């Protein structure tokens with residue numbers, strides 16, 4: 001098991017953002033966390049990455065506890081967050097080189113890794129453009145490429161295609177498909193089609209609780225609904241906060 005989440009809970013004052021979440025994610029799996037606004041997806045990812053401390057419960061990433069062994073956790077993971085992490089005044093290649101150097105690669109290795117990532121992420125033609133001049137789609141590609149510079153065992157992608165046009169979204173999907181199986185990926189999204197195209201398994205959250213877990217086929221047969229959209233609407237019915 002790559003990720004074991006055990007009764008993970010986060011309270012913000014009297015608000016329960018994540019409520020007693022338990023689930024396991026297998027090595028190499030592409031797992032999607034779905035839910036309406038305020039369901040608790042980002043808070044879950046932030047707890048798994050050590051950016052927010054749980055109120056109770058724990059999670060083990062490659063065996064290391066997010067509560068007790070954050071350094072070991074951080075060595076195994078990386079994240080492409082909602083607020084993109086690129087340095088706006090550096091070029092594409094400079095951002096990648098900087099990231100590689102931060103992870104301890106030599107100058108030559110950093111250059112080689114930057115070129116390899118630009119190849120995978122279709123960024124070679126943009127390598128000398130400043131990050132702040134890139135479109136949202138390219139900026140996000142750069143952000144994911146930067147997260148991959150540390151060769152993480154687990155990659156978290158928080159709404160990676162938010163606000164992208166259809167083509168940019170599909171381009172990023174085909175890049176993410178290439179990563180499939182090589183790294184465990186946990187993705188949050190509002191786009192059901194994205195989940196259908198990419199995810200091996202889905203967790204659906206509602207008001208901080210896990211409402212359903214399984215493959216799309218399993219959720220469709222459990223609910224007896226004909227489409228994934230119908231499944232989602234049924235499982236997120238009822239008052240939301």
Ligand SMILES: Nc1ncnc2c1ncn2[C@@H]1O[C@H](COP(=O)(O)OP(=O)(O)OP(=O)(O)O)[C@@H](O)[C@H]1O
Nearest residue numbers: 012015017035036037038039040041042043044241
């Ligand atoms: N720092 C914070 N302080 C107080 N409340 C917070 C904080 N962060 C999140 N919350 C609350 O926790 C709940 C879950 O938020 P979260 O951002 O995890 O949801 P989400 O599923 O990622 O939503 P979205 O799809 O809108 O990004 C919300 O009610 C939110 O208002």
